[in-house]
């Protein structure tokens with residue numbers, strides 16, 4: 545009997561390119577039919593055929609407390625009847641900004657947008673406007689959304705589908721994009737000396753999540769900070785994934801390195817379309833209408849998105865023990881997978897920081913994109929399907945980090961490990 549997902553996928557491809565509204569959902573690299581979901585609750589998603597999955601994507605990060613988190617749902621219901629958008633300022637936007645500023649280090653001011661892409665492209669424009677310089681450095685395998693300048697050696701779907709150059713991204717749009725391998729400070733120093741006084745920004749995922757989870761080696765981020773201080777370069781932490789996930793203060797708090805600008809997404813919206821960028825007042829006041837670095841958005845600060853994000857962030861701020869519990873659960877998953885894979889006759893590496901974790905079937909450490917790309921990713925694809933068959937839904941790509949939610953139970957963790965033990 546043909547599954548409902550299969551039927552829906554065939555129908556979807558008639559009206560939506562590739563049948564999905566974002567490429568990473570398409571199962572294109574792992575093969576097979578993408579699973580169409582009907583609803584979700586806590587740590588579980590339920591597909592159109594009624595199958596239940598333990599969810600390790602959690603909407604690619606936002607569902608840190610699990611799906612349909614009651615306080616967020618209630619807040620949305622109560623707010624929606626008061627209109628879903630004004631296009632005029634509201635008190636809630638001030639409360640949201642003040643809450644973010646109270647949680648994220650080095651954020652004196654913040655501007656709301658509607659996606660991580662918008663947040664990163666706005667932060668880059670701001671850094672360029674503030675410094676009067678054009679070039680910037682990004683890292684191979686890092687993904688900062690799909691604005692033209694970032695689609696150079698990017699991670700996530702571009703790595704998954706091995707897209708080297710993106711048609712439509714002009715040479716003009718990407719000519720100022722410089723790239724270096726993640727965790728290689730010498731390569732950054734070389735680029736900086738070759739482009740003296742021309743570099744506006746260095747943008748980085750402080751813990752990378754778009755080539756699997758890749759953790760900065762000791763001294764790497766600190767070295768970038770020193771280079772930026774010495775050269776007058778704006779250090780942008782893309783915390784769309786790490787923000788409010790690794791700690792209330794994100795990677796800056798967790799790793800103790802200060803950024804000049806920080807971008808946010810995912811958790812900040814509680815599942816609604818929200819992004820934000822913020823940083824030092826001296827830089828942020830260059831943004832229109834205060835300054836002339838133009839940036840705008842019809843639905844920026846949308847009341848439904850704000851109340852969803854505000855409610856979730858407030859929960860995380862008021863209950864910091866959530867982070868320790870998330871870490872403990874992920875540590876348990878890590879240890880369980882390690883014990884299972886040690887019985888495999890194939891080498892593996894598990895990368896983790898906090899509740900971001902990824903498995904690479906590699907015989908060497910995975911510290912940058914080249915390492916991630918040279919792992920046995922065909923084996924990962926088989927592992928993905930083996931887990932899916934056992935009701936465990938991993939990100940459908942070796943170039944993605946897994947996300948653990950607070951709602952996952954001891955039984956779920958044991959089932960995950962038992963499912964991995966069936967893989968060979």
Ligand code: KE4
Pocket residue numbers: 566567568569604659660661662664687688689690700701749753754782783784785809810819944
């Ligand atoms: P969005 O525009 O997709 O909200 O955010 C872009 C973005 C920016 N920075 C980082 C570090 C990100 O991880 C992302 C988006 N992450 C992907 C997952 N790898 C979103 C999933 C998708 O593309 O559908």
